[in-house]
Amino acid sequence: MVKTEKKWWKDTVVYQIYPRSFQDSNGDGIGDIRGIIQRLPYLEELGVGALWLSPVCRSPQDDNGYDISDYQDIDPMFGTLDDMEELIQKAKECGIRIIMDLVLNHTSDEHRWFREARKSKDNPYHDYYVWRDGKESKLPNDMESVFGGPAWEWVPELGQYYFHQFSVKQPDLNWENPKVRREIYDMILWWMDKGVGGFRLDVIDQIAKEPDLKITNNGPRLHEFIRELSKETFQKGDLITVGEAWGADTERAKLYSNPDGSEFSMVFQFEHIGLDQQEGKTKWDLSPLPFVKLKKTLAKWQTELAGQGWNSLFWNNHDLPRIVSRWGNDGKYRVESAKMLASVLHGMQGTPYIYQGEELGMTNVHFDDISQYKDIETLHMYEERMEEGYSEEEVMASIYAKGRDNARTPMQWDESRHAGFTKGTPWIAVNPNYREINAAREMADPDSVFRYYQKLIRLRKEYPVFADGVFSLLLEEDEQIFAYTRTDEESELLVWANFTDRPAQCTWPEEWKEAEVLLSNYDSSMKANELRPYETVMMIRTLQ
Numbered sequence: 001m002v003k004t005e006k007k008w009w010k011d012t013v014v015y016q017i018y019p020r021s022f023q024d025s026n027g028d029g030i031g032d033i034r035g036i037i038q039r040l041p042y043l044e045e046l047g048v049g050a051l052w053l054s055p056v057c058r059s060p061q062d063d064n065g066y067d068i069s070d071y072q073d074i075d076p077m078f079g080t081l082d083d084m085e086e087l088i089q090k091a092k093e094c095g096i097r098i099i100m101d102l103v104l105n106h107t108s109d110e111h112r113w114f115r116e117a118r119k120s121k122d123n124p125y126h127d128y129y130v131w132r133d134g135k136e137s138k139l140p141n142d143m144e145s146v147f148g149g150p151a152w153e154w155v156p157e158l159g160q161y162y163f164h165q166f167s168v169k170q171p172d173l174n175w176e177n178p179k180v181r182r183e184i185y186d187m188i189l190w191w192m193d194k195g196v197g198g199f200r201l202d203v204i205d206q207i208a209k210e211p212d213l214k215i216t217n218n219g220p221r222l223h224e225f226i227r228e229l230s231k232e233t234f235q236k237g238d239l240i241t242v243g244e245a246w247g248a249d250t251e252r253a254k255l256y257s258n259p260d261g262s263e264f265s266m267v268f269q270f271e272h273i274g275l276d277q278q279e280g281k282t283k284w285d286l287s288p289l290p291f292v293k294l295k296k297t298l299a300k301w302q303t304e305l306a307g308q309g310w311n312s313l314f315w316n317n318h319d320l321p322r323i324v325s326r327w328g329n330d331g332k333y334r335v336e337s338a339k340m341l342a343s344v345l346h347g348m349q350g351t352p353y354i355y356q357g358e359e360l361g362m363t364n365v366h367f368d369d370i371s372q373y374k375d376i377e378t379l380h381m382y383e384e385r386m387e388e389g390y391s392e393e394e395v396m397a398s399i400y401a402k403g404r405d406n407a408r409t410p411m412q413w414d415e416s417r418h419a420g421f422t423k424g425t426p427w428i429a430v431n432p433n434y435r436e437i438n439a440a441r442e443m444a445d446p447d448s449v450f451r452y453y454q455k456l457i458r459l460r461k462e463y464p465v466f467a468d469g470v471f472s473l474l475l476e477e478d479e480q481i482f483a484y485t486r487t488d489e490e491s492e493l494l495v496w497a498n499f500t501d502r503p504a505q506c507t508w509p510e511e512w513k514e515a516e517v518l519l520s521n522y523d524s525s526m527k528a529n530e531l532r533p534y535e536t537v538m539m540i541r542t543l544q
Helices: 033-038 040-046 081-093 112-117 178-193 222-232 250-256 291-305 334-346 376-387 392-402 439-444 449-462
Strands: 014-017 050-053 070-074 097-103 131-133 152-155 160-163 198-202 240-244 266-268 351-355 470-474 481-487 491-498 516-520 536-542
Touching: 033 040, 033 081, 040 439, 040 449, 050 198, 070 081, 070 178, 081 097, 097 240, 178 222, 250 266, 250 291, 291 470, 291 481, 334 449, 334 491, 334 536, 351 449, 376 392, 439 449, 449 516
Parallel strands: 014 050, 014 351, 050 097, 097 198, 198 240, 240 266
Antiparallel strands: 131 160, 152 160, 470 481, 481 491, 491 536, 516 536
16 A cells, blocks of 8 residues: 655645736736735635745736746736735735746746846856857757747847747746856745745746757756756745646656655646647647546556656646536536536545636636637637638637637626626626626535535545545446546545436446445435436545
């Protein structure tokens, strides 16, 4: 039996906030830090133990704050450093830690270091970034940036190109330079002194890039850099750290989340997230979810990391559509399917992440006109596909299914104008269904999605099997039912879930017929050999 070393983040649940869309406190239509402070009682009642804030550091906002111009200041859009310090303190009083989103692969081109770097080749900051000599008409190589176009930008006064994996306004840092690494460590220690409880590290698997070899992620020195980063910073505190690693497989994840604490607490991996798109194509090329493959993918991560690493568990984030619209049913069975998806995720081993509004069963948005969308990725895709001859209907169907603005419409607090998000004009329109789906209504209903999430969070703290139990997938090839057990020395947890809008035939194992039902999403008792549409049951039994 594998018994994991207990860390506080193994039985807590993290809540992700997209600050721009959470709560506006000053009427400018943009969410802010004081708005988060205002909503701490709500988050305390939900029971989460940490808040991950999407970037709030000072930024020109070329890429939604992932282009940082000052790591040690707060963007005026969100408030001040004093506001941030107050949030850290008041959250602590509620038993909640603050996780900051740090971008260590690149900075904004408006960062002081880069402004100095481009003054001359002899400037002390020049080598903080990745440069190559060249001629204006001849790029160092044919590498492309993630956002399209070359990954090299010409600076005529220097006769050099700088490297940028993302926007031209996001020059990559040179992690080969020990001075860069020291600056980063000192900055992280500064935030740790202010009391932050952890960090989410954006595209961290790209810091060891070798552009001459066209290597972006998983470069040869990656784990050397991460181990040094951890030793110099994270290991000096009791933190949760999670790296974003699109290139992670289970073997790499074992390094990232080694139980010895030499790198991170865990990583975000995305293998399950890309399953509902056509193979070899983009996320916009829609395909039905291969359900059996989803089960096997999640089971693989559960079994292969057991005792050797730690999983992050998530369905949603600021870049992904709403899960109840994506793999649930946001119409007739919205409440049932939202609860079912929650049970499947929260019953697994790892640290669950709730994205704001997920606990209300918030849905994707269907804006009528492309002008209502704000996301740069969505707008670029719309233009490209319309030029390529796709029909308006096809393009909008892809946006309704996968657009990032689905996750970024304002948090739905109540039935008042703009859902209680702002007294001004929101930066992006509120989902029109806010009168039916909002926090005030959910909190008043004992059988709501909110109350269901609250119970799941409580169960994780109450039963050690959630953190320690060994995972075993049941009914592996079943096309409707996701079922698994989690077993530790004292008890066994069983999760059954019907992923469809049709009844699913099932036979309850004899030993479970007298087990305690911890949670279910139907009022009436279970049927003998059937799971109703989107029905889920979570049970526990004591082992003799």
